[in-house]
Amino acid sequence: MTGFLDTPGGAGGGPDPGVESFWQAVTGWGLSARRGGGAFATLLPGDGDACLRVQVVGDSPARAHLDLHVDDVAAAAAEVAALGATLVAAEDGLVVSRSPAGIVFCLVRWGGERRRPAPVRWPGGQSSVVDQLCLDLPGAVHDREAGFWAAVTGWERRSSDLPEFSWLERPAGLGLRLLLQRTGGEVAGVHVDLACDDVDAEVERHVGWGAVVVRRVPGDWTTLRDPAGREYCVTGRSPLPA
Template sequence: MITVRWVWAFLDTVDDDAEASEAFWHRVTRTELSPPRGERGEFATLVPQLGDAWVKVQRVVEGGGVHLDLDVEQPLPEAAAEATRRGASEIVRQEDVIVMTSPGGFTFCLTSWTQAGSPINQVREDQPDLLDQICLDVPSELYDAEVDFWEQLTGWRRRTGALPEFTSLTRPDGIPVRLLFQKLGDRSGTVRGHVDFACHDRAASREAHVAAGATVVSEHDFWTVMHDPVGRIYCLTHRLP
């Protein structure tokens, strides 16, 4: 088990679409976009008015999607060794980040909580909605192993969802991003991910997101599936921020 002190949700977007994506996401999260950083100016942070940030954007050459950064208390080589022992694969190792994939192929990074500035405070009060969840979309034959991996790696207790195809991990107090797992109808493939918002009033949030440039894909009893302006899937869910 590793000690996760903070979780970052990363929105990865190909270069040609990045400007439109960043404009949308900083608007719907009611944040300011930090100055770019990195060798290509590929990284930026969505900075909230109050509290510490937990969402970042990254411009990529190809692919795109969502990934997680886990700020850990242990030295990064030690944390990576534990993740590998649990079934992860190491992709890239640098001094300040180790890029890995889960047993099902979902990308995550191990980073140092101390080097990240030791964030500790997410403000949830007075928010109409909040990007607070990463949902891993898992092919059915990979589902049990994927949930087992994340539960054992983090030490967070699993909880069965109201619907049988969902499982969540109970995040410790103060962790800004919740992990949810959805069992797909597809039997095989690679684990993907999308972000979810918790909404006080899902209809009002839907209207605000559409006004910002999103489109509604489908409506369900407890969630609304959306596309952002560059085609990224995400959901508005019926949960209190």
Template sequence: MSTSPFWVSAFLDFAPGDFERGVEFWQGVTGYTLSARRGADGEFATLVPPEGDDYLRVQALADGAARIHLDLHVENPTVAAEAAVELGAQVLVRHELGYVVLRSPGGFVFCFVHAHRARRPPPATWPDGTASQVDQVCLDIPPSAYDAEVPFWQALTGWDLDPDVSEEFARLAPPDEQPLRWLLQRLDDDEPAVRAHLDLSCTDRAAETARHVALGATAGPAYDDWTVLTDPVGTAYCITRRNPR
């Protein structure tokens, strides 16, 4: 059975005390509504787009720092998890509800959940006529983990790999109907584990950056192809010059 995910959801995991402010900001960024909270302690919710199906979710962590984790939607999470273990992953939790939490060889936390075939939402259009969308996840990989982490994800997903996007980046190519592109970044310095951040595409990077700052973000360095920002609770992300699909 294939471990290639039919759909991928990105979770914004907020540190204790940051959930409400973090969710408010990302609702403003995306234009999405918030679902009813779920989980034993109401720790989970979904950002629901006006069209298409959801792929951005939020979690209130009981402890620890903010992070991004991914849910890979597959036919059989148990079978997919066993395949991941053979590739070098470690199982952290086998939940009674059927999902499996794992850690990649480089330390990135992800989950296998039951298959969820869906429709990619269109970009949001704003009052000034610009458009934007969260449409990419970037795995930030320490150099010591890069040579193991990249082939792990390529083998696990079965997606084509372009290893030569640039000296710094490689790219995995999920099916076009999926909501998130995948970028793999080799960091300059070693860190304890692989982490991730989200990227947005937009039709006007300057206008989009100003909109985010008005919502409470802090703008950081601006490069030729992207601008680094930090949300009000400390989550880093980028606005890129790519046009929304």
């Protein structure tokens, strides 16, 4: 599974260098050569397989989506359709679908990724790593959508000590896990989470690179906005592999 940071184009419709530099700085990961006519690039961890990419999109707002990497794209597309997904677009090696709650996701060929990125230790002493995609699910669609993603992935759903959260147990070595959050909003979406062992120090580092704090839940997580206005979270979960 890969997370995508979808950002409206900068001057001339190309990538926004400030936003991409921000994500390189806060992850500590490099940026690959661009592809797809310049629309796509991959954030490259120093140790482990890539699980986060950037994409230039033609519309606002800045947002995130996920790709599922599969052995057989056509067969997987038929399976997710049977589970309630709606086809958006298809081409060789790529199918774009929409979940029952409206979350856009892609099916692409698996490239053999199997090594979780290692956390980066920062000068402040804390370590962090991007390791989670959170599906923000309005209460009216939460139960059906949670069942959909559990069926699509085949991953077991686990309960949290906070009633609004559950997660899907990722296989060993997978860079990202899926968190399911019951929200009070009306539109389903996706955001990126980082795990770290010192939330306050990590948030201070992100703010130094241009993030803005939206809300703090002391001892658990802080929600921020990146320079493009996209929300993401820094959480107090351990950045080390479980």
